[in-house]
Amino acid sequence: MDFPRALRDRRTHLRLSQLDLALRAGTTQRHLSFIESGRSTPGRNMVVRLAESLELPLRERNELLLAAGYAPVYPESSLDDPVLAPARTAIDHILRAHLPYPALVVDGAGGLIAANSAFDLIAEGAAAELTVPGRNMYRLALHPDGVAPRILNLAEWARHILLRLDHQPELRAELAAYLPELGPSAGQLGFAVPLRLRSSYGELRLMTTVTTFATAVDVTLSELKLEAFLPADPATAEALATAAAAADQAPGNM
Numbered sequence: 001m002d003f004p005r006a007l008r009d010r011r012t013h014l015r016l017s018q019l020d021l022a023l024r025a026g027t028t029q030r031h032l033s034f035i036e037s038g039r040s041t042p043g044r045n046m047v048v049r050l051a052e053s054l055e056l057p058l059r060e061r062n063e064l065l066l067a068a069g070y071a072p073v074y075p076e077s078s079l080d081d082p083v084l085a086p087a088r089t090a091i092d093h094i095l096r097a098h099l100p101y102p103a104l105v106v107d108g109a110g111g112l113i114a115a116n117s118a119f120d121l122i123a124e125g126a127a128a129e130l131t132v133p134g135r136n137m138y139r140l141a142l143h144p145d146g147v148a149p150r151i152l153n154l155a156e157w158a159r160h161i162l163l164r165l166d167h168q169p170e171l172r173a174e175l176a177a178y179l180p181e182l183g184p185s186a187g188q189l190g191f192a193v194p195l196r197l198r199s200s201y202g203e204l205r206l207m208t209t210v211t212t213f214a215t216a217v218d219v220t221l222s223e224l225k226l227e228a229f230l231p232a233d234p235a236t237a238e239a240l241a242t243a244a245a246a247a248d249q250a251p252g253n254m
Helices: 003-013 018-025 029-037 044-053 058-067 082-097 137-142 154-165 169-178 219-223 234-249
Strands: 103-106 112-115 195-197 204-212 225-231
Touching: 003 029, 003 058, 018 029, 018 044, 044 058, 058 219, 082 103, 082 112, 082 219, 082 225, 137 154, 137 169, 154 169, 204 234, 225 234
Parallel strands: none
Antiparallel strands: 103 112, 103 225, 195 204, 204 225
């Protein structure tokens, strides 16, 4: 896709007028109109400013630069790269500190990067091939050999998962095919959709939060998401604490 069309498509997707984007980027509507029509070729700094003003993910900012004929400016490092060692240390610390509650880290596609030991209770009974590092956690959630058979409010939770996958239409279609036809939502009171999950410690009611490295300038780091599960009631908090204590007393951990 050429740059003028790529820029126009992203602007209209966000429902921004040319004037809105021009003001954000510190330029004029006339100049932006010329750029989108191909009558003016923007410099690299202008492309970066436009991408920042659109609040695009770093990967898309690089794609926009390539479309304009410039080299990407945001690196994409391996997680094993020494430059990301501080981030890996921070991730390990956060996962441990969140115990006895489950937490995991996924990449931009939903692939498992790391999880703490409490996440074993979420994945309890799932097929082993769905839980190994690198496997997709959205698939783990909704696959019939994964967590789905234990989710008591599958319709609501499935909607919560599928809404995250607009940028992955193939995966979204695959996961939707595993599900029975989802009827109209009965409506969710409150501000969060709790996960209601059967477990060997009774029913768990969990809320989730998602954390990102908001100031990252590396593509890999910017796409990582840390999802932390929190108890939605005292019974769940007690069950998670009991499960963690039992895991600590297991022979391999003594």
